[in-house]
Amino acid sequence: MAKIIGGITTAHIPAIGVAMDKGLENEPYYRDLFAIYPPIREWLEEEKPDIAVLFYNDHGLEMFLDKKPTFAIGCAPEYENADEGWGIKPIPPVTGETELSWHIVNHLIENDFDPTVCQDIKVDHGATVPLTLLWPNFTYKGIKVIPISINCERHPMPKPSRSLAFGKAIGDAIRCWDKDSKVVLLGTGGLSHQLDGPRAGILNAEFDNWCMDKIVSDPEAICQYSNVELVEKGGAQMVEIAMWLAMRGCIEGEVEERMRNYVSPISNTAVGVQLLIPKD
Amino acid sequence: MAKIIGGITTAHIPAIGVAMDKGLENEPYYRDLFAIYPPIREWLEEEKPDIAVLFYNDHGLEMFLDKKPTFAIGCAPEYENADEGWGIKPIPPVTGETELSWHIVNHLIENDFDPTVCQDIKVDHGATVPLTLLWPNFTYKGIKVIPISINCERHPMPKPSRSLAFGKAIGDAIRCWDKDSKVVLLGTGGLSHQLDGPRAGILNAEFDNWCMDKIVSDPEAICQYSNVELVEKGGAQMVEIAMWLAMRGCIEGEVEERMRNYVSPISNTAVGVQLLIPKD
Amino acid sequence: MTNYKMKDIEGTVHFDGEMATKGFYFNKMCYSFNHEENRQAFRDDPEAYMTKYKLSEEQKQAVRDQDINRMLELGGSIYYLAKFAGIFGWNMQVIGGMMSGRTTEEFQAYLDSQGRGKNNG
Amino acid sequence: MTNYKMKDIEGTVHFDGEMATKGFYFNKMCYSFNHEENRQAFRDDPEAYMTKYKLSEEQKQAVRDQDINRMLELGGSIYYLAKFAGIFGWNMQVIGGMMSGRTTEEFQAYLDSQGRGKNNG
Ligand SMILES: [Fe+3]
Numbered sequence: 137m138a139k140i141i142g143g144i145t146t147a148h149i150p151a152i153g154v155a156m157d158k159g160l161e162n163e164p165y166y167r168d169l170f171a172i173y174p175p176i177r178e179w180l181e182e183e184k185p186d187i188a189v190l191f192y193n194d195h196g197l198e199m200f201l202d203k204k205p206t207f208a209i210g211c212a213p214e215y216e217n218a219d220e221g222w223g224i225k226p227i228p229p230v231t232g233e234t235e236l237s238w239h240i241v242n243h244l245i246e247n248d249f250d251p252t253v254c255q256d257i258k259v260d261h262g263a264t265v266p267l268t269l270l271w272p273n274f275t276y277k278g279i280k281v282i283p284i285s286i287n288c289e290r291h292p293m294p295k296p297s298r299s300l301a302f303g304k305a306i307g308d309a310i311r312c313w314d315k316d317s318k319v320v321l322l323g324t325g326g327l328s329h330q331l332d333g334p335r336a337g338i339l340n341a342e343f344d345n346w347c348m349d350k351i352v353s354d355p356e357a358i359c360q361y362s363n364v365e366l367v368e369k370g371g372a373q374m375v376e377i378a379m380w381l382a383m384r385g386c387i388e389g390e391v392e393e394r395m396r397n398y399v400s401p402i403s404n405t406a407v408g409v410q411l412l413i414p415k416d
Numbered sequence: 417m418a419k420i421i422g423g424i425t426t427a428h429i430p431a432i433g434v435a436m437d438k439g440l441e442n443e444p445y446y447r448d449l450f451a452i453y454p455p456i457r458e459w460l461e462e463e464k465p466d467i468a469v470l471f472y473n474d475h476g477l478e479m480f481l482d483k484k485p486t487f488a489i490g491c492a493p494e495y496e497n498a499d500e501g502w503g504i505k506p507i508p509p510v511t512g513e514t515e516l517s518w519h520i521v522n523h524l525i526e527n528d529f530d531p532t533v534c535q536d537i538k539v540d541h542g543a544t545v546p547l548t549l550l551w552p553n554f555t556y557k558g559i560k561v562i563p564i565s566i567n568c569e570r571h572p573m574p575k576p577s578r579s580l581a582f583g584k585a586i587g588d589a590i591r592c593w594d595k596d597s598k599v600v601l602l603g604t605g606g607l608s609h610q611l612d613g614p615r616a617g618i619l620n621a622e623f624d625n626w627c628m629d630k631i632v633s634d635p636e637a638i639c640q641y642s643n644v645e646l647v648e649k650g651g652a653q654m655v656e657i658a659m660w661l662a663m664r665g666c667i668e669g670e671v672e673e674r675m676r677n678y679v680s681p682i683s684n685t686a687v688g689v690q691l692l693i694p695k696d
Numbered sequence: 697m698t699n700y701k702m703k704d705i706e707g708t709v710h711f712d713g714e715m716a717t718k719g720f721y722f723n724k725m726c727y728s729f730n731h732e733e734n735r736q737a738f739r740d741d742p743e744a745y746m747t748k749y750k751l752s753e754e755q756k757q758a759v760r761d762q763d764i765n766r767m768l769e770l771g772g773s774i775y776y777l778a779k780f781a782g783i784f785g786w787n788m789q790v791i792g793g794m795m796s797g798r799t800t801e802e803f804q805a806y807l808d809s810q811g812r813g814k815n816n817g
Numbered sequence: 818m819t820n821y822k823m824k825d826i827e828g829t830v831h832f833d834g835e836m837a838t839k840g841f842y843f844n845k846m847c848y849s850f851n852h853e854e855n856r857q858a859f860r861d862d863p864e865a866y867m868t869k870y871k872l873s874e875e876q877k878q879a880v881r882d883q884d885i886n887r888m889l890e891l892g893g894s895i896y897y898l899a900k901f902a903g904i905f906g907w908n909m910q911v912i913g914g915m916m917s918g919r920t921t922e923e924f925q926a927y928l929d930s931q932g933r934g935k936n937n938g
């Protein structure tokens with residue numbers, strides 16, 4: 137049976153990808169942020185997961201307003217990246233895992249979720265920056281990835297409780313998949329930031345740290361907030377915590393927080409990173 | 417407040433559209449089928465609905481496998497029709513109703529449905545044939561249409577119970593919309609037919625009539641069947657009854673069956689038509 | 697362990713995830729037939745068109761053989777196959793016959809044998 | 818009657834159904850900037866490009882004025898606006914400043930004033 141070996145939360149801001157491209161990891165601006173990644177990579181090296189289930193949000197590369205999914209799940213053998221319009225270098229294709237993808241889709245539909253099922257999509261920096269951070273120098277080619285995207289652009293967005301439940305159903309699907317595979321979960325995005333409008337630039341370190349605590353001990357607590365309340369607390373893009381909730385929902389029961397880092401601001405964003413290990 | 421004045425079930429097979437184009441309504445092959453439509457049109461003339469909420473399935477004009485929604489809802493001011501590849505004449509655009517569309521989307525997300533939200537889609541014969549049948553000679557231009565599509569092509573498809581619940585949530589949304597509009601529901605597609613494979617051509621009049629009875633009195637009874645059981649009973653495309661269930665789910669409580677017709681085969685399909693009026 | 701494999705129904709290929717994966721490029725080709733210029737490009741040079749859409753050799757052979765059941769087995773979806781059939785002017789009774797091993801007339805008779813509600817008016 | 822209108826938050830335009838309807842063509846134009854040839858076409862003749870994408874006169878004026886807050890009020894989504902900003906080489910700190918009425922340096926200082934966790938390493 138497939139086994140979830142851990143969950144990683146990480147930002148996916150384009151600036152980090154650009155910083156890696158340019159070798160700026162040791163500059164004062166980035167040093168404290170990048171400090172967390174080598175130990176996480178070591179953990180990945182040791183654990184050798186076969187598959188990464190990656191929660192991200194598309195930022196307008198693939199999921200345009202013409203047909204915008206609430207939840208979309210990749211079922212493709214491969215996912216290309218492409219020009220997003222502001223100068224990040226596209227990276228080589230990401231490898232898929234169609235069998236587990238379809239198993240998850242079947243399980244979701246059986247349990248009254250209504251995903252959009254994607255046999256051919258491009259993935260944007262929301263997916264590629266975390267892959268590059270965790271498996272640098274294109275070594276992400278060695279891991280099979282299932283990209284799952286959540287609408288974080290246009291209201292209405294799924295309620296935090298729905299994203300958590302969505303993750304729970306996906307975790308159940310992974311656990312009942314008849315293959316001896318090791319699965320790592322990636323919850324990407326966040327934390328507090330607001331890119332748009334006169335209020336652009338707000339951050340909320342206190343709320344972010346409360347969310348990081350609750351992601352470990354009590355993710356339901358975050359679901360007490362509606363999306364508009366999240367916007368109020370942590371800025372318009374705080375809603376990206378949806379991906380953290382979905383990731384956390386995949387893990388049954390308690391987790392050990394093995395590592396944590398919080399650095400803010402990177403670009404306009406507060407960056408939280410955690411490594412969570414299921415307790416049983 | 418908006419009011420649901422009735423629900424109509426009808427086939428949407430291309431052959432019917434072609435027959436209308438060619439003026440074959442009185443030919444022996446079509447006569448009994450078309451007999452039902454003039455009285456339904458009279459009812460529509462009298463009731464003058466403002467909006468039609470139309471459940472259909474896309475047959476490969478717009479919802480390709482690259483990004484295939486389970487449930488998709490139109491939020492566009494207008495919907496074009498187009499060449500589908502086998503020679504039905506495209507019809508002029510259908511008028512949308514964005515305000516009610518968004519209200520429904522908000523209500524669905526609030527109630528844990530995960531629709532794909534479509535601001536720019538083409539609609540295929542699944543939507544255009546019923547509109548042409550009910551409002552001939554392009555008079556459908558006078559009614560605002562909200563097209564809602566359900567995946568009936570690729571398994572897994574939403575469970576019958578999920579389509580019924582989806583309709584129920586949409587009915588609730590319509591009832592809590594703050595506009596004095598009259599809404600008619602269209603549940604299109606079906607009934608028994610199988611287009612593909614060595615088993616192509618099966619029909620099941622007995623099961624169809626049971627379904628028509630239950631759509632009136634007890635739609636939950638149809639949900640006792642899984643999709644594969646529906647395929648077994650009524651052929652691979654019997655699953656199109658999903659749209660009938662969604663339509664019926666919109667109506668609270670009991671309905672009066674004002675009209676019914678059942679004619680089979682038209683093309684490869686058993687055609688059921690009903691006019692249902694909410695009892696209160 | 698939960699197995700979502702669908703129950704077999706004789707004479708029916710369930711178009712599920714496995715088939716949709718197998719047939720993706722074939723269906724993508726047929727989906728392109730929504731546009732007349734693509735239908736014409738296929739008519740002009742079917743081999744080149746199939747190669748452009750990355751069909752497998754088996755799928756190409758099924759197309760050459762006009763073997764619709766085989767196309768279904770290789771992941772074809774009836775929704776897109778209908779557009780393929782449109783190129784040849786085959787309607788649903790023609791391909792119904794082809795797939796069920798009947799002439800078009802036999803297929804129509806089979807449909808009619810199950811009919812209801814006609815010629816009452 | 819149920820009203821799904823979102824609670825106002827000062828300085829924030831919620832990108833909801835109403836705004837997405839208003840801004841559809843504007844966002845469609847910006848979405849096209851995922852491709853370099855489209856960015857170049859806009860650079861070459863912004864007026865023609867905006868007309869091709871059916872922008873309203875108000876939206877065109879906001880573009881001419883490089884008034885990003887106005888673009889947001891007229892239905893622009895920050896995700897697509899970011900691609901618009903890319904054409905001018907404006908990064909998130911530049912447009913953050915433009916929208917919040919600060920210079921880029923002031924905007925960076927505002928961000929830093931809320932910072933945590935740097936220069937500990
Ligand atoms: Fe993001």
Ligand SMILES: [Fe+3]
Pocket residue numbers: 428429473475542605606656
């Ligand atoms: Fe149909």
